[in-house]
Amino acid sequence: MATSAWNTLIYGKKRWVLFPPYIPKRIAKGTDLIRKGEDDEAIHYFMYILPRIKKEAASRSNWKKSSDSNGTHNPYQNFRCYEFTQNAGETVFIPNGWWHAVLNLTHTIGITQNFCSHRNFDEVWIKSRKGRKKMAWKWLCRLEDKFPHLADRARELNDKDSFVMKYEPAQIQKKDMERKIAKAQRKQEKEIRKSRSAKQSNDSSEIHHKRRRIVSPSVSP
Numbered sequence: 001m002a003t004s005a006w007n008t009l010i011y012g013k014k015r016w017v018l019f020p021p022y023i024p025k026r027i028a029k030g031t032d033l034i035r036k037g038e039d040d041e042a043i044h045y046f047m048y049i050l051p052r053i054k055k056e057a058a059s060r061s062n063w064k065k066s067s068d069s070n071g072t073h074n075p076y077q078n079f080r081c082y083e084f085t086q087n088a089g090e091t092v093f094i095p096n097g098w099w100h101a102v103l104n105l106t107h108t109i110g111i112t113q114n115f116c117s118h119r120n121f122d123e124v125w126i127k128s129r130k131g132r133k134k135m136a137w138k139w140l141c142r143l144e145d146k147f148p149h150l151a152d153r154a155r156e157l158n159d160k161d162s163f164v165m166k167y168e169p170a171q172i173q174k175k176d177m178e179r180k181i182a183k184a185q186r187k188q189e190k191e192i193r194k195s196r197s198a199k200q201s202n203d204s205s206e207i208h209h210k211r212r213r214i215v216s217p218s219v220s221p
Helices: 025-029 042-059 120-132 133-146 146-159 169-215
Strands: 002-012 011-020 082-087 091-092 099-104 109-115
Touching: 002 011, 002 082, 011 042, 025 042, 025 099, 042 099, 042 120, 091 133, 120 133
Parallel strands: none
Antiparallel strands: 002 091, 002 109, 011 082, 011 099
16 A cells, blocks of 8 residues: 555564565566465575575676666666564564565564555555545545645545545445436336336237137128
8 A cells, every 4th residue: 555664573583575666576576486386475485585586686796787788688687685683672664665575483473553654645545545445535534633634635636636435425425326316217117128018918919819800710690
């Protein structure tokens, strides 16, 4: 949701690796380096995939430009990753956009929370209103009470993008009305089809009766 996050460790040890936002997702995840039958669970990632990522980056470190003389693109250009161990009593802050993976080295107890500030509010709001529609509406209601200037900014962004929030009362009322109208239309169409079917049945019966009268031989007394 474009948020930042903080994690405070109460007990145990965690191993972290972070990649700057400009590193491509495929590089951070090691997508091209996962072998057949392997997974990307944290233990496997730290033991096997991450070492391969760093080895691959090191092997291409002599590429001075974004591509070599043959025009081959170097996706590891300006590669960076940061590893560290978090101990009990320490807090880690992960900025918006930074790729990261975490491995519990021991049993751990931690507290974590996603964080939105004035600085990244626009991006967080745009992603939240689409990805977490109900939560976004509740958030907007809380903003109107506690931070009205941010609520105004959220509505400005909605107006700018012509974005309609699913759980806004006016929209709920509109949807209910649309459903009622659609239901009434379906009922009317059903009655029309039923009426037509009955008329066709009567017409067919009348035609059949007339035919019987036409073809029936006259009987003299």
